[in-house]
């Protein structure tokens with residue numbers, strides 16, 4: 001029986017692990033892939049305090065991991081499939097077995113949202129991508145489109161412009177959710193062309209992406225852009241399917257917590273991109289990871 005099982009080793013889970021280890025809890029971290037989470041989809045991070053020049057995401061995550069290692073807490077490769085409440089304890093089911101814990105922190109983050117348009121699934125991996133860092137180098141001197149208007153879309157458009165001949169940035173409005181400083185920076189990149197008030201309706205090609213059909217939402221006029229890549233950054237879907245039967249989640253699947261990160265069952269806490277909140281960033285995921293571990297510690301003291 002563990003005191004605490006932390007599910008997910010992104011920024012939220014890794015921070016919860018640091019705090020749990022310092023509280024000297026008997027804790028484990030379960031991660032289904034490799035540690036680090038979504039931020040590794042981006043090459044660098046510029047808004048994490050303490051790094052005025054920005055820092056490579058690999059380096060930042062390596063530092064998180066080293067801190068966890070130094071405290072002697074191991075990250076186990078486990079894909080959590082279900083959590084069940086059994087006599088005040090939790091039964092965590094993974095592909096390789098069942099694990100019991102007195103408290104649980106869910107830090108399973110989110111995955112990028114799909115557009116749900118014709119050609120998107122067919123051409124994923126054949127020109128359609130959700131990760132600039134991973135696939136950018138494959139598009140040297142090619143024309144590509146980037147879809148989205150938030151920080152992620154603009155950051156990746158700038159990164160991709162370093163490889164591509166032309167980046168067409170397609171956004172459904174003429175204002176951006178992204179921060180003003182990032183919008184200005186993007187406007188200063190000569191090979192990024194803005195196509196605003198427009199949506200991508202279809203992705204076409206033979207074996208690989210060859211063009212996209214876009215629609216101007218004001219004029220309703222359709223046109224085509226010839227491109228070899230389509231990078232989609234239009235939001236996230238929380239990884240919470242495995243808890244939907246035991247926890248309160250909102251209509252989009254985000255876990256509902258209070259300010260101390262308590263979920264709707266005693267002894268279950270949630271943090272990071274899997275919870276309903278207003279800011280989906282590394283800094284907030286870390287803050288919530290720390291709070292969740294503190295709340296779990298206080299809960300365990302009362303048992």
Ligand SMILES: Cc1cc2nc3c(=O)[nH]c(=O)nc-3n(C[C@H](O)[C@H](O)[C@H](O)COP(=O)(O)OP(=O)(O)OC[C@H]3O[C@@H](n4cnc5c(N)ncnc54)[C@H](O)[C@@H]3O)c2cc1C
Nearest residue numbers: 008010011012032037038039042080109110272273281282
């Ligand atoms: C392209 C891109 C650029 C970004 N740029 C920035 C930026 O510049 N600044 C910034 O602050 N934020 C940025 N973000 C957002 C940031 O990455 C997230 O807010 C942050 O990673 C959330 O951390 P998290 O730990 O909550 O979740 P995640 O990072 O999503 O980590 C969750 C972890 O849980 C694991 N997991 C999921 N389900 C299970 C399961 N059932 N069992 C076991 N493990 C599981 C996943 O494999 C993953 O490793 C960016 C995100 C993207 C995609």
